[in-house]
Structure formats: structure tokens, C-alpha cells
Amino acid sequence: MKMAQDDQVLFVDVREPIEIMFTGFTDVVDVNIPFLIANRSKWHPSKPNFAMEKNPNFEPAIARALQVRGLSKETPVILMCRSGGTRGAPSALALEGKGYSRVYVVVDGFEGGSIKEGPRKNWRLQDGWKNAGLPWSYKLNQEKMYFVK
Numbered sequence: 001m002k003m004a005q006d007d008q009v010l011f012v013d014v015r016e017p018i019e020i021m022f023t024g025f026t027d028v029v030d031v032n033i034p035f036l037i038a039n040r041s042k043w044h045p046s047k048p049n050f051a052m053e054k055n056p057n058f059e060p061a062i063a064r065a066l067q068v069r070g071l072s073k074e075t076p077v078i079l080m081c082r083s084g085g086t087r088g089a090p091s092a093l094a095l096e097g098k099g100y101s102r103v104y105v106v107v108d109g110f111e112g113g114s115i116k117e118g119p120r121k122n123w124r125l126q127d128g129w130k131n132a133g134l135p136w137s138y139k140l141n142q143e144k145m146y147f148v149k
Helices: 002-008 017-023 058-068 088-095
Strands: 010-013 036-043 050-054 077-080 103-105 124-126
Touching: 010 058, 058 088, 077 088, 088 103
Parallel strands: 010 077, 077 103
Antiparallel strands: 036 050
16 A cells, blocks of 8 residues: 555554664654653563553654645554554554544564464564565664654
8 A cells, every 4th residue: 555655645663663773664664653662760560671651642643744744634544563463453543533534554563473383483474564575674764763852
């Protein structure tokens, strides 16, 4: 859809910018607007990592990204997270009831799913943007990244 309609679609990477720095990025994305942001002042209560909290600016930033491009809430918005489900679907639900009429999620996300067996067990090598041979690199486009203000 993005390739066919280009500037008539908003393609959003909803991952935390630090995660993108280590897992890669596609410049096909229009903008990075994280759905969840790592709170480096809190520890997750049950996982060995920082707490992840909803970005209170998520929906306003989506609206702003559309407006800057001269687009409306009727414009197709494609959301992509790492694997498709943990943040992709919830980020789409966060836009529900706010006037967005065409919201899509990249089902397998940027990295896809983990393989279940073999020497690379638990590596994200199944499906997803990266594993489909689509364009990506570890080089981030500063103009597209989310900055906390």
C-alpha cells in the first residue's frame, strides 16, 4: 500500500527509538512515533527491564504527522512494531474512536516471529519486514525519529 500510494499513506513505526537503534529501521517509514516509551526511572515489576509506559503524545503526534503532510484522518495509516501484536494492534486500538477511518497494522511487524527450533532458536528470523527482503538498515534517519520534548 505504501509503495503504491506513497505520500497518500502515513507509515508509522511505533517502536521505542532506542529499540530501533539496535534492531534496524526502514526509511520507507514516514515517521517514528512510539506507542510505548521506556521509563528509565522505573523498573518493570515482573520483567528484567525498564518499565514501558504509553506515550501520552501518541495520537496527537499521529494527527500532527498527517496535518504536516496535508493529509486527513481518512488517510490510510499503517502502524508497524517489532512483531505485529504487542504494540501494533494496541496502537491501532488507541486510534479507535478518534476519527481515523483506515488504520492498518503490519501483521508480522519489523522483525517477525522467533523460530522455535534449531541452532537459531528464539531468533526473530520468521516473517516480518526484515525477513521479507524489504529495504532496511541499521542507519536511522534523524528527520523521522521521535524526540522527547
